[in-house]
Amino acid sequence: MTLAAEINNSSPEKLLAPVLSAFWDQPDSWTLETYEAHEGYRGLRKALAMSPDDLIAYVKESGLRGRGGAGFPTGMKWQFIPQGDGKPHYLVVNADESEPGTCKDIPLLFANPHSLIEGIVIACYAIRSHHAFIYLRGEVVPVLRRLHEAVREAYAAGYLGTNVLGSGLDLELTVHAGAGAYICGEETALLDSLEGRRGQPRLRPPFPAVAGLYACPTVVNNVESIASVPAILNKGKDWFTSMGTEKSPGFTLYSLSGHVASPGQYEAPLGITLRQLLDMSGGMRPGHRLKFWTPGGSSTPMFTDEHLDVPLDYEGVGAAGSMLGTKALQCFDETTCVVRAVTRWTEFYAHESCGKCTPCREGTYWLVQLLRDIEAGQGQMSDLDKLNDIADNINGKSFCALGDGAASPIFSSLKYFREEYEQHITGKGCPFDPAKSTAWADNHKEVTA
Amino acid sequence: MTENVSLGMPQLPAPAYPADVHARLEADARAIVDRYPDSRSALLPMLHLVQSEEGHVTRTGMRFCAEVLGLTTAEVTAVATFYTMYRRKPSGDYQVGVCTNTLCAVMGGDAIFEELKQHLGVGNDETTDDGKITLEHIECNAACDFAPVVMVNWEFFDNQTPESAKKMVDDLRAGRTVEPTRGAPLCTFKETARILAGFPDERPGAVEATGGAGPASLVGLRLAKGEIPQHRIVHPRGEAASQEGE
Numbered sequence: 001m002t003l004a005a006e007i008n009n010s011s012p013e014k015l016l017a018p019v020l021s022a023f024w025d026q027p028d029s030w031t032l033e034t035y036e037a038h039e040g041y042r043g044l045r046k047a048l049a050m051s052p053d054d055l056i057a058y059v060k061e062s063g064l065r066g067r068g069g070a071g072f073p074t075g076m077k078w079q080f081i082p083q084g085d086g087k088p089h090y091l092v093v094n095a096d097e098s099e100p101g102t103c104k105d106i107p108l109l110f111a112n113p114h115s116l117i118e119g120i121v122i123a124c125y126a127i128r129s130h131h132a133f134i135y136l137r138g139e140v141v142p143v144l145r146r147l148h149e150a151v152r153e154a155y156a157a158g159y160l161g162t163n164v165l166g167s168g169l170d171l172e173l174t175v176h177a178g179a180g181a182y183i184c185g186e187e188t189a190l191l192d193s194l195e196g197r198r199g200q201p202r203l204r205p206p207f208p209a210v211a212g213l214y215a216c217p218t219v220v221n222n223v224e225s226i227a228s229v230p231a232i233l234n235k236g237k238d239w240f241t242s243m244g245t246e247k248s249p250g251f252t253l254y255s256l257s258g259h260v261a262s263p264g265q266y267e268a269p270l271g272i273t274l275r276q277l278l279d280m281s282g283g284m285r286p287g288h289r290l291k292f293w294t295p296g297g298s299s300t301p302m303f304t305d306e307h308l309d310v311p312l313d314y315e316g317v318g319a320a321g322s323m324l325g326t327k328a329l330q331c332f333d334e335t336t337c338v339v340r341a342v343t344r345w346t347e348f349y350a351h352e353s354c355g356k357c358t359p360c361r362e363g364t365y366w367l368v369q370l371l372r373d374i375e376a377g378q379g380q381m382s383d384l385d386k387l388n389d390i391a392d393n394i395n396g397k398s399f400c401a402l403g404d405g406a407a408s409p410i411f412s413s414l415k416y417f418r419e420e421y422e423q424h425i426t427g428k429g430c431p432f433d434p435a436k437s438t439a440w441a442d443n444h445k446e447v448t449a
Numbered sequence: 450m451t452e453n454v455s456l457g458m459p460q461l462p463a464p465a466y467p468a469d470v471h472a473r474l475e476a477d478a479r480a481i482v483d484r485y486p487d488s489r490s491a492l493l494p495m496l497h498l499v500q501s502e503e504g505h506v507t508r509t510g511m512r513f514c515a516e517v518l519g520l521t522t523a524e525v526t527a528v529a530t531f532y533t534m535y536r537r538k539p540s541g542d543y544q545v546g547v548c549t550n551t552l553c554a555v556m557g558g559d560a561i562f563e564e565l566k567q568h569l570g571v572g573n574d575e576t577t578d579d580g581k582i583t584l585e586h587i588e589c590n591a592a593c594d595f596a597p598v599v600m601v602n603w604e605f606f607d608n609q610t611p612e613s614a615k616k617m618v619d620d621l622r623a624g625r626t627v628e629p630t631r632g633a634p635l636c637t638f639k640e641t642a643r644i645l646a647g648f649p650d651e652r653p654g655a656v657e658a659t660g661g662a663g664p665a666s667l668v669g670l671r672l673a674k675g676e677i678p679q680h681r682i683v684h685p686r687g688e689a690a691s692q693e694g695e
Contacts, residue, residue, distance in 0.1 A: 016673035021662075025670055029661040088486070097591045100550045106591040110631065111662035131486060138497070138534050138645050139590055141603040142632035142659075148649040149656045174484045177645045179493050179532035182588065196492035196518075198531040214487055254669075257593035258552055264594045266669035280672055298551065330552050330593060344551040348588055354531075438557035439597060440610055 012280045017243055017251045019231050020224070021267045024111040030146050032153040035114035041159060043233030047122040048167040055126045059229060062237035063249040067104075068094055068185075068222030069296065069325045071248075071314040074229070080209035081127045081217045090218040091124050091132040092194065093226055096178055096185040098137055099297035099405075100348060101328035104253040105223035107265055109136075109143045112227075113150035117173065119226035121159055122233060124171050127219055131172045135190055138177040147175045182352035186400045187220040189354065200356045201400035224253060244270035248313035252327060258293070259285050259333035259437070271316065274329060275308040285442065288333035292416065296325015298345045299405025301412035322412070335441070337432035338417045339424055342409045343371040349406035360403035363394035367410065374421060377429035384421055388414055459508030459526060466502075466509055474502060478517045481647060488518050492528055494646045496535055501642035505536035534645075536583075541576045542637045543621050546587035546600040547614070553589070556596040557610065562586050564611040569618060581622045583638075594665040595630070602641040604632030607663060633658040 023029055023038045035041070047055050060075025081089055093116065097105040109116060120132045136144055151173055154160045162170045176194060183189045184199040191213050193199035212218020228250065232240045241249040248270040254277060257263045261282030268277075274293065284290050290305045295312060301322040303310065310320045317324040332341065350364035367390055373379045387410055395407035414421065423431055435441060466474065477498055482491040492514060499510030511525045518525075529535050547562040548554075565584055569577050576583045592598045595607030599614055606617065607630040620627050621635070628634050633655040644650050671677045 012672035013675055016669055018670045018673050021666070021670050024662040025667050026661065028657065030656075098589060100589040101552060101593050102589070103591045103593045103595075107594075107662055107666040111666060137591070139587070139600065139603050140605075141641055141644055142605060142629070144644060145633065145650050145656050148644075148647075152649070175647065176490075177494065177497065177647065178534075179496065179645075180534035181532050193493065194490055195487065196489035196528065198528055255594060257596060258556070262668045263596070264665035264668035266672075268669075281668065328593065332552075332555065336555055341551045341555065344549070344554055348550055351588070434555070434559065437555045438560060439608070440557060 010276065010279075015272060015276055015280060016266060016268045018267045019251050020108055020112060020115055020227055020253065021265060024107075029111045030113055030150065032114055032150070032157060035112070035118075039234055040114055040230075041118050043230030044118050044121050044159070045165065046233045047125060048165060048169070052126050052128060055122070058237060059126070059232065062232045062240045063247075064225065064228060064232060064240070065248065065314060066222055067224035067228065067252060067326070069099070069299075069323070071324060074221060074225050077209065077219055077221065078123065078127050080207070081219060082210070083128060085217065087216045088131065088214075089127050089129040090213045090216060091120060091127065091129045092187075092191065092213060092218055092220045093120060093132065093134045093223055094185060094187060094190055094220055095134050095136040095223045096182075096190060097223070097326075098182040098185050099299060099326050099328065100345060101255070101257060101294055101297045101330040102326040103255045103257065103328065104265065104326065106140055106143055108223060108227060108253065110146060113143075113146050114154070115227040115230060116223055117150055117154045117159065119229040120173060121164060121169075121171060122229050123219065123221065123226055125164075125167070125169050127217075129219075130170050131174070133194060133213075134173070134175045135184070135194055136175060136177055137184075138179050144175070144177055151175055181354075182348075183354045183400070183402060186402065189400065190220065191218065198354070200354045201402075203399060228252075245311070245313050245315070247315050248324075254312065254327045254329060256281065256329050256331065258331040259288055259290075259336070260331050261285055270313040271311040273309050273311060274303075274331075277329070278308075278331075284331065284333055287442065288335065291332050291334045291336060292338060292341075292413075293329060293331045294325075295322050295327070295329065297328040297405075298330075298348070299323075299401070299408050300325040301408045302416065303412075304416050322408075333437075335432065335436040337375075337430055337434075338413050338420050339371065339375050340430065340432070340434070342413045343368070343375050345409050346371055346406060349402065353402060353406075357398035357403065359394045360398040360406065363390050363403065364406050366390055367394075367406070374424050375430055377424060377427065379421075379425045381422065381425055383425070384414065384418065459511060459522070461508075461522070463508035463512040463522070466513060470502065471513070474498065474513060475517065477646070477648070478513075482517070484647065489520070492518060492520070492525065493532070496525075496529055496532075497642050498646040500535060501639045501646060504639050504642075505539055539576075540638070541581050541583035542639075543581060543601055543635065544583050544585065544603075544638050545614075545618060545621075546585050546590075546603075548588070548590055548592075548596070548598045548600070549586040550589040552593050553597045558586075558597040561597055561599065561609055561611050561614045565614055565618065568615050577622070579622060582618055592631075595663060601627070601629065602635055602638050603645075604629035604635060605663075606630055607665075629659065631659050631663050
């Protein structure tokens with residue numbers, strides 16, 4: 001391959017595929033006017049020209065998979081809704097983005113809320129729903145403002161309300177602000193919370209498709225999943241499947257953060273690698289090396305610099321021993337103490353455990369006690385096996401995936417960095433200087449050197 | 450032996466709101482209830498509503514929610530105590546939350562939180578004597594590409610340093626207008642709670658304040674459009690083992 005061809009084939013223009021983010025740089029990108037100027041609500045018109053069943057089949061054939069972490073096929077979720085059952089059907093959009101490291105839905109809704117609203121109308125037409133909800137985490141008031149405004153605009157333009165675009169579809173959309181609970185990102189806890197209760201997961205079955213909100217058939221989809229639907233309708237499923245891989249088709253938002261030269265959102269076909277993203281964006285911060293990273297938030301087992309070439313799609317990350325999750329690529333360099341990082345994540349899980357299941361509630365508490373001791377240089381070698389043991393007693397032994405998420409950083413950090421834990425124990429303290437990890441650590445290097 | 454243990458439960462019976470306040474809040478509550486097929490779904494927004502009245506969720510506010518929704522005060526208390534955004538004691542006009550989840554903590558959130566504690570002379574979840582600022586550490590707020598992040602009344606203050614954070618709290622205490630990097634010019638915590646109850650921010654310019662996407666949100670788009678010069682020649686997958694991630 002010639003050098004010129006190499007540049008061409010791996011240039012950002014070729015590797016990235018801005019769709020949802022394509023016009024975020026336009027003035028007033030969040031308005032209906034800007035959205036319509038960029039082919040907004042055209043996918044909806046195409047969808048309304050189809051029968052609901054054909055629409056569900058079309059989305060299924062596109063191969064779109066859930067962008068909230070689990071990767072379940074979106075069209076299949078819609079198909080599970082029983083039809084002709086005489087009950088109301090509901091669509092609930094999970095906008096409770098709280099997984100540590102995850103920061104894609106919030107910028108998406110801030111810059112382009114109408115892509116979600118258009119997707120909601122399409123999805124409700126497909127599943128025969130007349131009332132949809134956006135469950136937005138409460139701690140993001142700037143996004144709440146724009147959702148309020150976008151919903152108002154959509155009602156005024158006839159995209160919501162009675163007889164949407166003359167289709168006969170009546171649709172109400174309610175924006176609901178949460179009140180600060182990570183667990184409400186779990187779909188059944190979210191439904192309990194939306195019903196005005198403590199956000200605690202439900203035992204399944206029955207699944208939400210059968211007995212969800214108010215015990216009625218309910219689809220719960222992630223923001224990015226629903227927001228991706230209008231473009232699939234507008235540009236066609238063949239266009240969509242031309243991107244990504246056979247089992248993970250399409251485009252998605254990758255969120256690069258941490259000790260990298262250019263943190264931010266990178267929308268690309270599924271299957272891009274961290275090496276490709278780092279190479280095009282300037283790599284790690286100058287003078288530093290990648291030490292560990294998460295492919296999809298803190299609940300996905302961590303990777304190291306051995307995994308730079310893992311294709312970031314559902315199968316590729318799974319085969320390498322982790323999960324694609326939310327594509328939250330948190331990158332930490334060699335200044336970062338892995339014990340400190342894992343301790344802090346574990347404190348998070350202990351704080352956010354809803355308390356319903358004993359293994360998670362008690363296990364996360366004891367993990368924190370052990371980790372704090374180790375970080376402070378007061379641990380014993382036997383604590384390391386104990387950590388593994390407790391994590392094993394949480395993993396897969398509770399109602400929901402919060403406990404599994406808590407176990408992930410424990411298992412994976414012990415697998416890749418056991419020596420660093422041992423160093424804390426034998427050296428009776430943390431060998432790292434946290435000041436060197438800060439965003440401003442290298443600012444005055446020349447002055448102080 | 451348990452008689453002296455405080456469970457933090459509200460003392461009963463809770464006093465009612467004054468008649469005029471009750472009437473005003475009841476009209477708001479009806480508007481909230483009307484959004485839902487089932488009235489109990491209104492409970493979370495209504496707890497934001499009563500918080501907008503008094504700055505925290507009082508036993509009076511919980512009694513009000515229970516009466517409007519036909520619930521017991523115990524049922525309302527169970528919900529109000531589950532969610533961290535509901536405050537259970539009087540607090541400041543400005544809630545300054547420093548993200549100390551792993552990524553922000555490592556990038557400097559821990560240092561910012563420590564310096565703010567020193568600077569303000571308060572600990573976690575404590576309020577300055579002038580009643581202006583309540584300081585707390587918060588969990589990941591979905592802005593990791595802008596780390597370290599500080600939230601004030603749930604508006605984004607991105608890419609903070611100890612110096613920028615100290616200046617910001619000084620400005621707040623001095624009554625100067627403070628604008629976030631993403632979001633609208635700050636209003637009080639009570640006014641923020643009303644937006645959270647589902648009543649749109651009516652201030653002119655609030656929705657469009659600070660423009661479209663933040664800078665970090667645009668880096669991928671700019672690269673894809675060729676607007677940022679490429680940093681280096683990229684290597685095809687698997688051929689750059691000696692240079693990875695430097």
